[in-house]
Amino acid sequence: MSSYAAVLRTPHASRTFGAALVGRLSYGTVSLSLVLAVKDSSGSFTVAGTAMALFGATSVLLSPARAALVDRYGPRRALVPMAGLYAVLLAVLALVTREPGAPGPLLWALAALAGMCTPPLGPTMRTLWSQLLPDRRMVQRAYSLDGVAEELLFVSGPLLVGVLVVYAEPAAGVALSAVLVLTGTLALVSSPVPFPVRPRAEREKRARVRTGPGPRGLGQPVLAAAGVGLCLGGLDLLAIAFTEDRHQPGAVAWILAALSAGSAVGGLVNGAVTWRLPARPRLSLLCAVLGLALAAAGLAPNVYVLGAAVTVAGLFVAPALTTAYLIADETAAPGARTQAGAWVNTAVNAGMSGGTAAVGVLVGRLPLALCFALAALPVLLCAAYGRRRVLGGEPGPEEAADASGGQPS
Numbered sequence: 001m002s003s004y005a006a007v008l009r010t011p012h013a014s015r016t017f018g019a020a021l022v023g024r025l026s027y028g029t030v031s032l033s034l035v036l037a038v039k040d041s042s043g044s045f046t047v048a049g050t051a052m053a054l055f056g057a058t059s060v061l062l063s064p065a066r067a068a069l070v071d072r073y074g075p076r077r078a079l080v081p082m083a084g085l086y087a088v089l090l091a092v093l094a095l096v097t098r099e100p101g102a103p104g105p106l107l108w109a110l111a112a113l114a115g116m117c118t119p120p121l122g123p124t125m126r127t128l129w130s131q132l133l134p135d136r137r138m139v140q141r142a143y144s145l146d147g148v149a150e151e152l153l154f155v156s157g158p159l160l161v162g163v164l165v166v167y168a169e170p171a172a173g174v175a176l177s178a179v180l181v182l183t184g185t186l187a188l189v190s191s192p193v194p195f196p197v198r199p200r201a202e203r204e205k206r207a208r209v210r211t212g213p214g215p216r217g218l219g220q221p222v223l224a225a226a227g228v229g230l231c232l233g234g235l236d237l238l239a240i241a242f243t244e245d246r247h248q249p250g251a252v253a254w255i256l257a258a259l260s261a262g263s264a265v266g267g268l269v270n271g272a273v274t275w276r277l278p279a280r281p282r283l284s285l286l287c288a289v290l291g292l293a294l295a296a297a298g299l300a301p302n303v304y305v306l307g308a309a310v311t312v313a314g315l316f317v318a319p320a321l322t323t324a325y326l327i328a329d330e331t332a333a334p335g336a337r338t339q340a341g342a343w344v345n346t347a348v349n350a351g352m353s354g355g356t357a358a359v360g361v362l363v364g365r366l367p368l369a370l371c372f373a374l375a376a377l378p379v380l381l382c383a384a385y386g387r388r389r390v391l392g393g394e395p396g397p398e399e400a401a402d403a404s405g406g407q408p409s
Contacts, residue, residue, distance in 0.1 A: 003272055007142045013132050016191040020125040021149055023083070023184020026177040027118075028157020030090070031056075033173025036161070038107050040170045041097035047104040051111040058115030060349040067120045067342030071335055075124055076189045082119040083185035089114040090178035094171040119185055122150065123341035128193055130329055130337060137274060139329075143322045144271025148264045151318065155260055218331060218343055220280060220386040221324035224287050225344045227382035228320050229351020231294055234359035234375035235259065235310070241363045241371075243303055251303040258307045262314025270319035279330070283323045284386035290316040291380035298372025321348065351378075 008014045034055060039048035069078040093110045096102050129142040161173045236256065243252045275282060290313055297309035324344050332340035355375065362371045 003138075003141050004145050004268075007133065007138055007145060010132055010138075012191055012193045013142075016128060016132070016188060016193050017125065017146070017149075019184050019187035019191060020121050020128075021153065021184070023119070023121045023181050023188060024125075024150065025153050025157060025160075026181035026184070028153040028155075029161050029173055029180065030177035032158045032161045033170060033177055034093070034111065036165060036170035037094065037097040037174050038102075038111075041100055041102040042104055042107065043100070044104070047107060050104070051107050054108050054112040055115040056349075056353070058112050059118040060115075060346055060353075062116055063118070063120055063123075063346045063349075064339055064342045066118070067123045067339040068336075070120060070124055070127075070338045075128075079119045079121070079124065079185050079189055082117050083182050086114055086117040086119060087178040087182040089117060090174050090181075094175040094178070097171045097174065098169065119181065120338065120342055120345075121181075121185065121188065122146075123338045123345055124188075126325055126329065126341045127337040132193060136330075140275075140322070140326060141271040143325055144267045144318065147318045147322050147325075148267040151260055151264055151267070155257075218328055218340060220283065220382075221327040221331075222343050222347045224283050224379070224382045224386060225321060225324045225347040226351040227287060227379035228290065228317060228324075229348040229353075230355035230358070230378040231290065231313075231351075231375055232259075232317065232348075233352035233355025233357075234371075235294065235313075235355075237356055237359045237363060238298075238368065238372055238375060239306070239310070242300075242306055242368055245368065246303055248303050251307075255303065255307050255310055258311040259314040259317070262311040263317040266315035267318030267322060269315075270322055279323055279327050280386060283320060283327060284383045286316050286320040286323060287379045287383035287386065290320055291376040291378075291383060294376040294379075295373045298369040 008017070031052065035048045035052050038051045039045060042048065066078075066082060069082075072078070089110055093107070093114065096106065096110065126143060126146060129139055129146065133139045133142055160176075164173050164176065239252050239255045240249070243249050243255065277285070293309065293313035293316065297306055297313060300306035300309050321344075325341055328340040328344045329337050355378075359371060359375055362374060366374075
């Protein structure tokens, strides 16, 4: 743990990281709050589900574009307008959903617009870690700490909403999400960390060089992140099907909690270890073990063994995602790091949605053990692809830095 303390003792690190976490807690509270508030106002699960789908789609798919604005104009000039619009739209949603009978098209439009303005606080914070910590080993620890903290935010956020709705209407959770994101963003951009904006001439020069999202630069980390997302999205539904098949539906919460716990432990260990294996082959190895563990989980005879198997699989989730973010950060030019990280983030979220949809089609039609194996297949294929690219000579961070005219990160 001393290595993590050293990260947080870095000048301005604790303040900047704390501010980003406050803003990112909004993403842990907004989903459940939005569904409950829209359902409460419209009286329809269909309206609520559509609103949440539109919010998620615009938020995820436009994430790289919003991150590119941060790279281009800097966090202060880009994040504040985004957070302001996002908070205002959430506040309007909170006001509209306080009264029953809100029209569905209005709720859908507001949800879609709010998703479009979601500030990329996670990718921005990961970019700032590279600026705060010049030592790449400390950056790895910082990324691991960041990933574990984000995992805890998405666990604690719904719990916070659950407590809030006991004493207030669901719209209060949407309003809280607006307050959190605006407060965290303003605190982040007021941090003493320098946020340089590259001159226009330099930005144009960088744009002419292959350093941003591209098949040779970001292909492996983006595909690996998508594969992990597909596994996670599928596992949620598979855990529900498995526990219902054993007539123990209440056990699903413990199984998913075991996944989060395993991921948190794996993330902390990953950050504390000094790896000798380079990042790209390490990512392939982590994806391979994750896929094998998930496939083996389908052979569990009962919920207890499934919980143990899922915990083992979870040990490799955070390390795989952390490594993907590290490769993206090292591959991209300094002026494109936020966007590179956003592509990885988008791949994870899109993969989770796709995994849930795909497994939803398979469950009930195929044996559960086969469904587990098929859910593990994408990440195993990503591991094989990554290994082939490494053996085939895909450029690592050093070559990418040389190609962009800079120094290795």
